[in-house]
Amino acid sequence: MLFSTKAEYGVRLMVELGRQPGSQPASLGSVAEAENLPLSYLEHLVAKLRKAGLVTSTRGAHGGYRLAKPAEEITMDAVVEALEGQIAPMECFHDSPEGKVLCSHESDGDQACSTKLLWMRVQGGVTKALAGTTLAELVEFSDQSAQKRVAAIGSAA
Amino acid sequence: MLFSTKAEYGVRLMVELGRQPGSQPASLGSVAEAENLPLSYLEHLVAKLRKAGLVTSTRGAHGGYRLAKPAEEITMDAVVEALEGQIAPMECFHDSPEGKVLCSHESDGDQACSTKLLWMRVQGGVTKALAGTTLAELVEFSDQSAQKRVAAIGSAA
DNA sequence: CGCATAACCGACCGCTTCAGTAGGATTTGA
DNA sequence: TCAAATCCTACTGAAGCGGTCGGTTATGCG
Numbered sequence: 001m002l003f004s005t006k007a008e009y010g011v012r013l014m015v016e017l018g019r020q021p022g023s024q025p026a027s028l029g030s031v032a033e034a035e036n037l038p039l040s041y042l043e044h045l046v047a048k049l050r051k052a053g054l055v056t057s058t059r060g061a062h063g064g065y066r067l068a069k070p071a072e073e074i075t076m077d078a079v080v081e082a083l084e085g086q087i088a089p090m091e092c093f094h095d096s097p098e099g100k101v102l103c104s105h106e107s108d109g110d111q112a113c114s115t116k117l118l119w120m121r122v123q124g125g126v127t128k129a130l131a132g133t134t135l136a137e138l139v140e141f142s143d144q145s146a147q148k149r150v151a152a153i154g155s156a157a
Numbered sequence: 158m159l160f161s162t163k164a165e166y167g168v169r170l171m172v173e174l175g176r177q178p179g180s181q182p183a184s185l186g187s188v189a190e191a192e193n194l195p196l197s198y199l200e201h202l203v204a205k206l207r208k209a210g211l212v213t214s215t216r217g218a219h220g221g222y223r224l225a226k227p228a229e230e231i232t233m234d235a236v237v238e239a240l241e242g243q244i245a246p247m248e249c250f251h252d253s254p255e256g257k258v259l260c261s262h263e264s265d266g267d268q269a270c271s272t273k274l275l276w277m278r279v280q281g282g283v284t285k286a287l288a289g290t291t292l293a294e295l296v297e298f299s300d301q302s303a304q305k306r307v308a309a310i311g312s313a314a
Numbered sequence: 315c316g317c318a319t320a321a322c323c324g325a326c327c328g329c330t331t332c333a334g335t336a337g338g339a340t341t342t343g344a
Numbered sequence: 345t346c347a348a349a350t351c352c353t354a355c356t357g358a359a360g361c362g363g364t365c366g367g368t369t370a371t372g373c374g
Contacts, residue, residue, distance in 0.1 A: 005362070008247050008248070029320080040363070040365075059371065113299075118168065121287075126282050129282040133274070139271075142270075186348090200351075204352085215349090
């Protein structure tokens with residue numbers, strides 16, 4: 001598996017917040033119930049999202065979480081990275097200060113290790129997919145399928 | 158990390174075999190030395206590659222491993238999949254009998270879970286990168302950088 | 315004020331995988 | 345026969361995953 005359930009649960013959590021009308025905060029409890037996920041585990045995940053500045057929280061009664069930005073401005077690379085940590089295909093891959101991708105096997109100069117070409121392409125494919133998807137898209141996507149369900153029930157009745 | 162060192166080491170191993178002149182078998186020991194990797198660990202990896210039909214082996218003295226097919230016909234999705242197992246972005250993702258990708262959260266009908274769109278795109282990006290890269294490309298890539306090194310040393314002397 | 319409701323925080327736990335080691339059995343060329 | 349090699353199984357320490365639990369703090373409401 002490329003990603004663990006942390007990404008899965010976390011994305012579902014974000015979508016649920018995105019579905020919330022207005023900017024009303026949703027309690028973790030309600031999210032956990034809606035998505036059928038363990039509340040105490042979600043607490044860990046939402047903490048990461050908060051530290052990454054993707055959600056804001058209000059404490060106390062009737063408190064909860066809401067998106068820190070409009071869903072259109074939240075791309076999924078930020079969400080997944082907040083949950084899973086730096087996204088790289090391989091351990092020896094990290095962003096250098098100049099933003100370039102370097103393999104730790106190329107100690108100095110322009111010497112390239114044999115796998116670099118491959119991981120560069122994989123990295124590109126993944127980040128393109130993640131950065132090219134906004135939370136708003138996922139919210140709309142899930143709304144559509146919900147409407148389908150309602151329509152099906154309606155026509156059956 | 159998307160992949161473990163199993164993929165890294167395994168790909169390097171395959172490249173090393175691809176660099177071998179003729180169809181001469183290379184012993185694991187020589188590969189381990191060339192790539193500076195633990196021999197006893199490579200044994201596990203090469204076993205997976207052999208079971209996947211990517212390399213063939215000849216036992217006994219002067220034995221070793223060679224590619225089962227020309228490097229041009231070996232795509233990296235097969236290699237990585239042999240080493241890491243089925244490549245899917247998420248646990249709930251598996252190929253259905255008809256080849257379609259299904260999420261186990263959509264129990265029946267056309268109900269889609271909110272994350273499906275995202276993982277579909279990620280899956281597409283990764284498989285496109287892996288299936289679109291042949292072992293021959295990586296061999297050529299590593300040969301080029303080796304030539305660069307030789308040239309650099311030559312000009313320095 | 316007091317209480318319920320929530321966010322917060324850290325410790326712990328069983329399980330699986332990772333990365334590697336160890337030891338031996340088997341096959342084969344010289 | 346011996347050395348070199350593949351092959352196979354079992355084991356291990358460390359780390360991450362997927363939670364659980366208990367407790368603390370903040371806040372709205374009656």
